Amino acid sequence: MTDPRIDLPQGTLDLLILRTLALGPQHGWAISERIHQISSKVLLIQQGSLYPALHRLERRGWIKAHWGASENNRRAKFYALTASGRRQLEAEEGAWRKLTAAVAQVLETV
Amino acid sequence: MFSDLHFRLRALFRRGAVEGELDEELRAHFERQVEKHVQSGLTREEALRRTRLEFGGLDQIKEECRDARGVHFLETLWKDLRYGARMLRKNPGFTMVAVLTLALGIGATTAIFSAVNPILLESLPYPHPDRIMAIWEIPTNGSRNDATFGMYRGLAERNHSFDALAVMEPWQTTKTGAGQPERYEGQRVSASYFRVLGVEPAIGRDFQSSEDRLHGPNVVILSDRLWRRRFAGDRAIVERQITLEEFAGYGFATSDSYTVIGVMPSDFDNVLYPSAELWAPLQYDISQGRAWGHHLRMVGRLRPGTSADQAMQELNLLGPDVLKEQHPDSYGSEVKFSILSLQDDITRGVKPALLAIFGAVVLVLVIACVNVTNLVLARGVHRRGEFALRSALGANRSRLVAQMLTESLLLAAMGGVAGMAVAMLGVRALAALSPPELPRLGAIGVNGAVFAFGLAVSALIGLAFGLTPAIHAARSDPHRDLQQGSPRATRRHRRVRSALVVAEVALALVLLVSSGLLLRSLQRLFAVPVGFNASHLLTMQVEEVGHRYDEDSIRYRFFAQALEAVRRLPGITSAAFTSQLPLSGDYDAYGVTFERDYNSREGYEVFRYAVTPGYFETIGIPLRQGRFIDQGDRVGTPPVALINESLAKRKFAGQRPIGQRIHIGPPNIWYTIVGVVGDVKQMSLALSQEDAVYIATNQWHWADTVMSLVIRTRGDAASLTPAIRQAIWSVDKDEPIERVATMDDLLAASAAQRRFALIIFEAFALTALVLAAAGIYGVLAGSVAERTHEIGVRLALGARRGSIVGLVVRQGMMLTGLGVAIGLAGAAAASQAIAAMLFGVSQLDPVTYLGVIALLAGVSVLACVVPARRAVRVDPMVALRYE
Numbered sequence: 001m002t003d004p005r006i007d008l009p010q011g012t013l014d015l016l017i018l019r020t021l022a023l024g025p026q027h028g029w030a031i032s033e034r035i036h037q038i039s040s041k042v043l044l045i046q047q048g049s050l051y052p053a054l055h056r057l058e059r060r061g062w063i064k065a066h067w068g069a070s071e072n073n074r075r076a077k078f079y080a081l082t083a084s085g086r087r088q089l090e091a092e093e094g095a096w097r098k099l100t101a102a103v104a105q106v107l108e109t110v
Numbered sequence: 111m112f113s114d115l116h117f118r119l120r121a122l123f124r125r126g127a128v129e130g131e132l133d134e135e136l137r138a139h140f141e142r143q144v145e146k147h148v149q150s151g152l153t154r155e156e157a158l159r160r161t162r163l164e165f166g167g168l169d170q171i172k173e174e175c176r177d178a179r180g181v182h183f184l185e186t187l188w189k190d191l192r193y194g195a196r197m198l199r200k201n202p203g204f205t206m207v208a209v210l211t212l213a214l215g216i217g218a219t220t221a222i223f224s225a226v227n228p229i230l231l232e233s234l235p236y237p238h239p240d241r242i243m244a245i246w247e248i249p250t251n252g253s254r255n256d257a258t259f260g261m262y263r264g265l266a267e268r269n270h271s272f273d274a275l276a277v278m279e280p281w282q283t284t285k286t287g288a289g290q291p292e293r294y295e296g297q298r299v300s301a302s303y304f305r306v307l308g309v310e311p312a313i314g315r316d317f318q319s320s321e322d323r324l325h326g327p328n329v330v331i332l333s334d335r336l337w338r339r340r341f342a343g344d345r346a347i348v349e350r351q352i353t354l355e356e357f358a359g360y361g362f363a364t365s366d367s368y369t370v371i372g373v374m375p376s377d378f379d380n381v382l383y384p385s386a387e388l389w390a391p392l393q394y395d396i397s398q399g400r401a402w403g404h405h406l407r408m409v410g411r412l413r414p415g416t417s418a419d420q421a422m423q424e425l426n427l428l429g430p431d432v433l434k435e436q437h438p439d440s441y442g443s444e445v446k447f448s449i450l451s452l453q454d455d456i457t458r459g460v461k462p463a464l465l466a467i468f469g470a471v472v473l474v475l476v477i478a479c480v481n482v483t484n485l486v487l488a489r490g491v492h493r494r495g496e497f498a499l500r501s502a503l504g505a506n507r508s509r510l511v512a513q514m515l516t517e518s519l520l521l522a523a524m525g526g527v528a529g530m531a532v533a534m535l536g537v538r539a540l541a542a543l544s545p546p547e548l549p550r551l552g553a554i555g556v557n558g559a560v561f562a563f564g565l566a567v568s569a570l571i572g573l574a575f576g577l578t579p580a581i582h583a584a585r586s587d588p589h590r591d592l593q594q595g596s597p598r599a600t601r602r603h604r605r606v607r608s609a610l611v612v613a614e615v616a617l618a619l620v621l622l623v624s625s626g627l628l629l630r631s632l633q634r635l636f637a638v639p640v641g642f643n644a645s646h647l648l649t650m651q652v653e654e655v656g657h658r659y660d661e662d663s664i665r666y667r668f669f670a671q672a673l674e675a676v677r678r679l680p681g682i683t684s685a686a687f688t689s690q691l692p693l694s695g696d697y698d699a700y701g702v703t704f705e706r707d708y709n710s711r712e713g714y715e716v717f718r719y720a721v722t723p724g725y726f727e728t729i730g731i732p733l734r735q736g737r738f739i740d741q742g743d744r745v746g747t748p749p750v751a752l753i754n755e756s757l758a759k760r761k762f763a764g765q766r767p768i769g770q771r772i773h774i775g776p777p778n779i780w781y782t783i784v785g786v787v788g789d790v791k792q793m794s795l796a797l798s799q800e801d802a803v804y805i806a807t808n809q810w811h812w813a814d815t816v817m818s819l820v821i822r823t824r825g826d827a828a829s830l831t832p833a834i835r836q837a838i839w840s841v842d843k844d845e846p847i848e849r850v851a852t853m854d855d856l857l858a859a860s861a862a863q864r865r866f867a868l869i870i871f872e873a874f875a876l877t878a879l880v881l882a883a884a885g886i887y888g889v890l891a892g893s894v895a896e897r898t899h900e901i902g903v904r905l906a907l908g909a910r911r912g913s914i915v916g917l918v919v920r921q922g923m924m925l926t927g928l929g930v931a932i933g934l935a936g937a938a939a940a941s942q943a944i945a946a947m948l949f950g951v952s953q954l955d956p957v958t959y960l961g962v963i964a965l966l967a968g969v970s971v972l973a974c975v976v977p978a979r980r981a982v983r984v985d986p987m988v989a990l991r992y993e
Contacts, residue, residue, distance in 0.1 A: 052174040076135075
């Protein structure tokens, strides 16, 4: 079985989680599913990375958690973006665009 | 920031809830994933298996989440602490020895710091203390002179460097009136004194310059202590009158009513004269011709922005002008000044001793640390297996190092707490032992700064001896260590311990040599001949007060009658009065001029003793030529004088001094020298200043009001005190009797500072010796124990027990020898540092050095032989099986 996953650069996971939550509150499983879907199944977030990352973001105050009912009426822990999380997302998105554009330019011209 | 804290705190204190939520969340995720796989067509079993594979170690995820939550550190710390405490409890012997050793080291260091801090480090308790300067005159011979009033007045008028200058002199008064007469120590100060210090009375007001003139108003400021003791802290004391009797040393005792104008604050620390309890304006009388006598202390407060150097340059320019203008007799026109901060000035005498003592205590602390490190290392050997096991089970190295550090910090903290108790005792002992010259005695105590120091020392120590074994353990290889006793690890281990032994011996040697040198100095000092027979001598100061006696003859009669009454007592061989007592702190010096070089005006400063007949016989000063003063020398007969041997030799080399005439004090009396007596130590055993002139009490210019009674007794001198008091009071019950002391006490007190340093050094050296012996023994016993197997093999192969003991001792002694060699270099440097406290011994005194080396060698041999003999007594078969 070939592994379609690629290693994410440091800090990218945080950016992906924040971006996903920008669409609305989600629980953990849904976050990893969405990233998996949207990335055309290239990015598979391991639980071992996802939950520590969620805890880290929560500690930094960028997301906050509350318990609620999921789409099939099960109890689930939902994560939502905070105001400072939104600012952080904008900053990181900008930085990411610059980085990828620069890398792409180098790759194309050299 | 706040959310972060809130999150961490919730994570820490609601750990159960948080962990439960995490469990639930992960389980939910797991189930969804399983469902997802089932929906995509897998069987339930397969879906479960697949999901488990994807998830990996559930516990690992949780652990990482805990890490991300940021409470992991605190949690593990708590766990480590509990684990550490359990380990310490399980080894009570180890814990007790380690904690006691540390407590000793930390406690002693902290106690000494409590004295060093206020005296040398903290600035004086005045506003802008760095601007308060002590000012001395430097005569051409380079010594230091007190200030003269003439110079003070001249400089105060002219200088631009100081906000204020002040002069002061000690002032003894006696409170008379109702109750027992009580004598107070005080100061006569120029009105600017408290302004220079920058302190104001807490109640009432400061002196005004208008009050500081001859025949000015009698006003007095009290210390808080005196105010509370004698006046019950009554705030209405201001403007009240008290009666004080003053003896000025000029024969004029005046009893006057003084108005209290103020009380100083309770925290006022009068560093220039700590025993002063009251202050009055100087009200200097320049008509008496002493305006150019050096007997005042001068201090000044620099203007902001003026440096001590600038001020000194200005005074050096102004000084000669003042002299030229005022044309004082018998005074050249050259004068220079020395200006140094008041703090340096008052600590000058004790600084070398304090620094040396602090150095010594740091050595003790280091030895204590070496010992504990050694203990920790020794225990590390036994715990190697434990650590290897934990590391094999997946604990990473930083966790193990953290664990060991936590344990040693815990140990250091326990040592620190016990050490603070030791420090509190130590501070009390220090205050009791301290020599009278020690400034700022009141500020010595365990306070915030001292506490912080003890804490910092403990923490530093915990890190120091925790890190060595921790790094040691972190570097080791768990696989090998699991198999126990790998030769390489053991060898490295032995090397560290050997280094510890060497360090311990070297440090102990430095301390022992230093205290040995001090001990020999004190021996030499007490071997210095004092010039009289000090045993069985009781001394006391008797004062004649009361304005009833304003004629000298009445005063002479009181002292003569008191003497008669004392002489009649049983148990007394003889008794006499003297105006000043050797080694009591009395300092009464006058210029003397010999008749034959009267025109050259060459003068000598000599101690003046006005004595009653029988003084020399009583105190035991030997006669070298001529005769003593006797009953025939009284008012009306030709004035006679005796001089001391050294002065006679220098002045009349080869000639007969008897019959020569001298002036002493005011110049209207010629005294004829009738005898020469032996030299006597007046100020201290270490000083060779001993030129003296003795005259009869009633042939002096005036009658002294304070005399010292010297009594030679047959039995125990001190026990006669009550009878003697009664005898004197039977003549006049209103006369104060002060400063009762045997001459042996005075002798001891005159060497108080050296003795103080010596006692502390001896205590430290003894501690160091015990710690070093225990350390050497511990290290060698440990290494012998590690080699039990090897010794068993040697025994089984037929080695003689004696040769094995020899081998172990030889190895131990090699380490000792190396330590001695290193220690010798350190001791040479240390003895340089205590040179100022040595007397009569060389810094490299061979007796001390050899003695100390022999002592240390002896201790080391013992420390080697005991474990070696124990090792060879073991049955070879047991030893071979030992592992």
